[in-house]
Amino acid sequence: MENGCLNGVTNGNSGNHAASTAEAAAAAAASAVSPPLNERSLETVRLIGQFLRELGLSHSVDALVQESGCALENSAAASFRRHVANGDWDAAEECMQSLQSLVTEASSATEIAFRLCEQRYMELLEAGDYMGALNVLRNRLTPLKFNTGRVHELSTYIMCSDAEELHRISGWPGSLAGTREALLDQLQQFFPPAVMLPPRRLLSLLDEAVQYQLAKCRYHNTDLPVAEVSLLADHACSRDSAEFPARCGQVADQHQDEVRCCQFSPDGRHLATGCKDGAVFIWRVDDLTLRLSVARRYHIGEERGGVACLAWSPDSRLLLCCAAEDSSDVLVWCVSPPPLLPPASAAAHHHSLLAESHPNGASVVVNSASVLSGGSSEPQRFSRGGTPEESLTTAAWFPDSVHFVAGGIRGQFYLFSLEAGYRKSWDFIRVVALATRTDRDGNTAALAADSFGRVRQYRFDTMQDETLLQEDGSIIAMCLSRDQQVAALNVVNSGLRLWDLQHRVCLQRLAGPGISQGGYCLHACFGGLTGNFLASGSQDNCAHVWRIGGADSQPDRLSGHSGIVNSVAWNPQHHGMLVTASDDCTIRVWLPTGRALSAAATDHGSGGTAATDGSSGQASANLASSPATHSPSDSNPDEDDDDGILE
Structure with missing residues (x-):
């Protein structure tokens, strides 16, 4: 009997025995002493309790506090x-x-x-x-x-x-x-x-963790809300499912010589490309398909050594062009006409024919109305004196879309305006590359990479200058990040080097096959939704794309060109669209895999021809070959009739 009582069995009732056993187990569990919680565990309990309280689960909060012995x-x-x-x-x-x-x-x-x-x-x-x-x-x-x-x-x-x-x-x-x-x-x-x-401390920590994962994700390029990212597994976009330009969607072969530079307009609606033979093409971007079609063609003359620099004004209306050699002027075309002006303003613009005398006695006449009207395919020329000793091979716009700076390796460095032409200059500055940014006081400063491996800042309003950084080798090209805080420099035999302009320190060196060797003028470009991607041309016939700040420092390689890739351009509005320009006389449009395959299917369905060499690669391994469509070389039915030839 005593043994039966101890086992919880009374008069052979097995049901009561089971119930008593369960109660005994519960009592034993309740009486068991929980191990003491360390500081991290106590803080976690408090955060969970706060989260439950914010959800209105007050009974759960009370149970948590009672069981843990931890007050919130x-x-x-x-x-x-x-x-x-x-x-x-x-x-x-x-x-x-x-x-x-x-x-x-x-x-x-x-x-x-x-x-x-x-x-x-x-x-x-x-x-x-x-x-x-x-x-x-x-x-x-x-x-x-x-x-x-x-x-x-x-x-x-x-x-x-x-x-x-x-x-x-x-x-x-x-x-x-x-x-x-x-x-x-x-x-x-x-x-x-x-x-x-x-x-909301727990939610803040979770959001920060998700944002960190998004920032480290190699291919993330969308504005996915943090709240929609699953917490059950680490975030990682796949290359073919992300909005990453992984495949070639179009090959345009209208150019007849090496394509040296390319740049999208800030509104993303046009692409400008410049060629060794002096041809300048304006391409229209289809908002739906992201396909390119020729809108205008210009020619600056092959004797100038071809196109060296193209730069769109911040308002996307004007295109600036510099030649490669022996060119003492900068050319500006109006691609998009401005909005209609009030009658008084229109009359003022119509009569704004300004001339300015210069110290050397030369006089440059600039008709700002002709530049802004877009009524002529002829460019407006800007120069200081037009002497044979001058050479302007690079330029950059100010934010007002009225002023711009231009310079060259022979020591010329000028400030121009659309209304008055030449305004000011710095003497004996051998300029390799130019950019502009907003200085600490809100005014515009010009950044010039010079022949001494320096990047220096020049203020034309105060005529003050300072050295921002000094490289060990010669700088070939320069581009700025979207926030103007980081400069990417192409340095001879050193690859790409990223510099923090505020703290004036080198952040990272990016190297790869075809990037670090020789002195080829390879242009790079920041891009993507948050500007965290950096793409560059290379000597190995590929474009290289890095995720800045990502977990992997190795680039993705976009292969398909049969010649050196000289320049790349990332569409500032369509963040998954990248264009590459090459010595093989073509430009290629790289799109997310889904868009690229859709474009290829559309072309096949409409009787278009598809290229078989449009593949894309990741690191050193190429993906399977994907179709890339050729644009026809003959005249485009969408092309405007106002092509301009500059002899």
Whole structure:
């Protein structure tokens, strides 16, 4: 019998035996001593409890606190939170007396008291208790002597006739619109986390973790909201499913010689390409298919050594062109006409024929109306004196789309404007590459890479200059990141080097086959949704694409060209569109895999021909060959009739 009692069996009732066994197991589990929680575990429990409380799962919070023995907050802080949430302002102020010693800064206690009284005042006005509100204003807010401007503003609200007028004039949504919860979020910043947790702390940590994974993802190139990224596994886009230009979608072979440079307009609607034989093509970008079609053709003359530089104005209307050799002028075409001007302004532009005399006695006449009208296929020429000794081979626009700088290896470095032509110069600056950026005071500075391996900053408004960085070798080309804080330099025998312009330190060296050898003028370009991709031409007939700040420093290789890739351009609006220009006389359009395959299928269905060499590669291994469509070499039916030839 004793043994039966111990086993929980009474009169042979096996059901009672099972129940008693379960109860005994539960009791044993309850009586078991849990191992003590370390500091990290205690903090995690607090964060989970806060998250459950924000979800409204109060019973789960109570169970968590009871089982873990870990309070979410200081008891006085918990009472303070409860009183503010319930609008019990006297009790909230009383709790603040015990919390005052825990505030991070003594001055913050006054601000906390001010914000509590401000909320109380607004709620009294909303309820129509004007005498109570006036009492708070006079006896609580004013004596604090804090933010007197806000106190004066609050005093004007007492004239509101009802709650609706109060909401409209003050912009305060009301006590039922979550303003108490918002007040608590504001007040939590004044307390250390051990006393009162920052709002939505667990969600903030999860969002930061997801954002870090997105930043490290090799191919991520979309604006996917952080809340839509799964937490169950690390984020990683696949190459063929991402908005990454992995495959060739079009091969355009209209050029008859080596294509040296390419650049998209800032609005992403046009692409400009320049050739060794002096041809300049303007391509139209189809918004739906992202296919290119020739819109205009210009020619600067083969005797100039071909096209060396193309630059779009920030408003996407004007295209600037520099020749490769022995060219003392800069050419500017108007690709897109400006909006219609008011009659007075139009008349002023029509008669703006300006001439400026220069120290050497030369005079350059610039008709700004002809540049801005877009009515002629002839370019406007800009030069200082037009002497044979001058050579302008690189240029860059100012943000106003009116001024630009131009320079060359022979020591010329000029500032021009569309209205007046030549304006100012720095003497004896042998310029290799140019860019502009906004300086600390908000004005524009010109960055010039020179023949001494330096990048120097020049201010034409103050005529001040300074050296930003010094390279060990000769700089061949330069481009700036979207935020103008990082410069990518192509350095002879050193590959691409990324420089932080603010701290003036080298961040990273990017090397690869065909990037580091020799002195070829290979142009690079930042791109992608956040500007975290860097693409570059190379001598190995491929384009190389890096994810800046990514976990893998090896580039993706886009192969398909049969000659050196001289230049790349990333569409600033269509972030998955990349163009490469090559010595094989073609330009290639690289698109996300889905878009590229869709374009190929459309061309096959319409009777177009598909190229068989349009493959793309990752690192050193090529993907399977994918179709790439050729643009016909004959005249394009969409091409404009205003082609210009400059002899």
